[in-house]
Amino acid sequence: MAVMDVEAPLRGLRTELPMRAVRRRRLVGLPVTVIRQGVLGYATALVATWLVADRYFALPEAWTGGAVALVGAWLVYSFAALPAYERARSFKPAIRLAELLGAATLLLVIADAEISVQIRHATAAVLAGPVVSTLSALAHRQLLRHTPTILVGQVESVRRLSTRWAGRQDVNVVATCSWRAPHELAPLGSVTDEALAGVVREVLAAVAEHRATAVVIASGRAFATPALRHLAWALQRAEVECLVVADMSDHVEYLRPRRVGDQIALSLRAPNDHLMSKAAKSLMDRAVAGVALVLLAPLLALIAFGVRFGSRGPAVFRQVRSGRDGEPFTIYKFRTMVVDAEERLAALQVRNEGAGPLFKLRDDPRITRFGRLLRRTSLDELPQLLNVLKGEMSLVGPRPALEAETSQYSEWVWRRLHVKPGLTGLWQVSGRSALSWEESIRMDLQYVNNWNLRLDLAILARTFRAVLARDGAL
Template sequence: MHSVEVAQVIDVSETLNGSTAPLANSAGPTRSGWQSRYVVTLCFLDAVVGLASAVAALGLRFGPATAEPYNRGHLWLTIALPFAWMVALTLNRAYETRHLFVGNDEYARVFRSGLALTATLAVVSLAFDFRLARGYVIIAMPLVIVAGVAMRYLARQRLHRSWARGERLHRVILVGHEVAVAEMTRRLRRERFHGLGVVGACLPHRPAESAERRAAGSLPPILGTFEHVASAVGRVGADTVVVLSCPEIAGAALRRLGWQLERDDVDLIVASNLVDVAGDRTTIRPVDGLPMLHVEHPRLKGGRRVVKAVFDRVSALLLLILAAPVLLAIALLVRLNPDAGGPAIFHQVRVGKNGRPFIIYKFRTMYVDAEDRLEELLSPNETDGGLFKMRDDPRVTPVGRWLRRLSLDELPQLVNVLKGDMSLVGPRPPLPREVAGYPADMRRRLVVKPGLTGLWQVSGRSDLSWEESIRLDLSYVENWSLAMDMAILVRTLSAVVRSSGAY
């Protein structure tokens, strides 16, 4: 990310004299420029999606009779549908930049726009006595919703790839104490698809010389103290200021900082110290003129959990039926492998919801004596914490290495989902020895069923540290939603194709 990759500490006096000018020269395209082009591109794609869906519905519903005079109303509707679709998206704020780029909110708004437009068509047809063909609506509206989400997903993936190359990033200045700044910098540098490039930081005071040496690989360039935030923004061409939790900048100080930044339309973000609490669980409720942040409890029970359970089992059953030939072929391939020996299906005890043990099923990818050889391999373990992972594990068979790369070894876990031991999406199913070493906070991940896939898998799988995989699992437990599950399932397909972290 340009200058972000070289950690350095700049003396405050040098900073005030403008020694950071080269940073400003590397700013690249302005934020407002590329964001405006991105929104215009979305408008064009939505118009194409609306027109294509309407034309497809017209042709499939009426066929050769499309040009008949009695279908003139549907012809006009086909012409109007793209504009109506864009109006519905606008009313649902699907073009506002705060809902774009990351997260599932954008896709949810597209879905709600489709439902709203469907309801509007039904009301208008009744009000004006227009005989709207139900087949036309049944074809057009699902098409426009699915295609609309798909096109926005592809547009976002293209943007994420440019972010990964260090292009079109938000230029961020972090404001906070040294430890918090170092931690946030580390997280933002590690996660690729956030669009935030740290170009500097402002601390309460200039770090001591010993602190400078300690920060030599963690802190971004120090641009000054809290009093220098507004001037630092101009020097490095920043467009975003992130204030980390600190008592020095709160209340009146934060308000004054906002006034200084609004002159140049610089975004001000206050990073909450509520770790991994999603925005839809928080609401601001004024009490006697004071804004109080109310945190809702996680959705661990209720009707949506019932829907999730039904969706899991029905989907697992359908997938098992559809994948039966593949499962049989893999079982024969594993069983007939002369190097491996043993049964095709590997059984292992894992810990499920509320600490209840269950038997997990996987295709065998290791030699039969793999567990006996584990002790001699603990020293070259390539991950931290209680999980053993090794990129070139000698216990894995050649066929097993191929199955792991494509995640095909996990297909038998669909039986666990069908039995109710697991869910399609959830935390990674831990081993009993891992759970035995859990601290109190980590046991929180056991309040839901483990998953065949999850945030840990779509975020890097075995390439993640133990701490990061636990954080992702806890984040899923605290912020679960049906929309999140669907997004993770879609991202799982991409992760499997990339084979990232699969070994």
């Protein structure tokens, strides 16, 4: 959509869609709404409870009716209690009902009560509801990933987010509505009442035209701007989700909303920035590295022989890299280049294909034939398991950088050195050498600010897939 320059306020603004249009939208989109709200999943969970109780276990009518009534009441309550945009995808109904049954069973065991066969069968029938509800939530999370979305905000924010979300599978930007200030240095607060009034009308027209299900507002003043709050109320009447994105430009921080007094604040505290999480990560790293070194010993010996047989020089290459907080350490890799590779680097700088301080050359003449094979399969990285075992590196983390690179880091980029470098990382499984310098830094910072053990396991699993696919390897 066109960018608007509104210099005069629009008085008497009505931000509500006409009720006739709302009713028409609801009627035409009723089947879609039923699916998006998860009604089919809730109904199927109830039917599954009845089938298990009546058909599978052949329980008496009273027991079957009780199981169906319990699950039905719980699902109705969950449907009413959950926000509209969480009903189809939420695991809360299944989790809480399972927790309730677990607590009831525990009380019976503690009380040493006799648990009859009918109670066991009725409990199993009731559990059929949470199982089906969980499967329904998983299905909806897949089916509803590509959300038709409209972006609203200042020109720069909208353009940046549109570019960043262009290739994503979970959001589909179908339209943008943006504004710019009357003059470049004007603060947003001085123009919202004037400029945003027209944008509100434009957003509502775009919602009707593109049948969008979500509107994302990229504005730091969204909560304090009356026009945008009126937009949120209008979208509520049209049953369209309204979201405010915490746009921090190039910063990738962990954001968590919390209430401070009577205000909503965004916490920037990293979720695992404490001693116990770091200790657990270190323990897992060293345990996995130790076991891997033992199991891979024959392969390591075979690769070492191949390196020595292919060219003169040592099998293992040692180089000083920057570790956590910039502390230098010696990294181990299987040698993939000729012995005098470092001396020949200066002559190849003019052919550098990398961005930022990185040196990349796809057809690097210093790489040996066997070394190229090792790089394509990432087997040259295996000796770094020794660095992990020594505590200098982690299994997952940012790429271990050269001191010549870290000396060029800005304060923002230096943040990636606040954790141990990794044998693999988020950027390696997201494109590796195909990523630009800026995007690789963004990936590293995203990991540094949001890491947890579950994310580490997911990255390790994706690493095997990326290696087998040779995704982005040089």
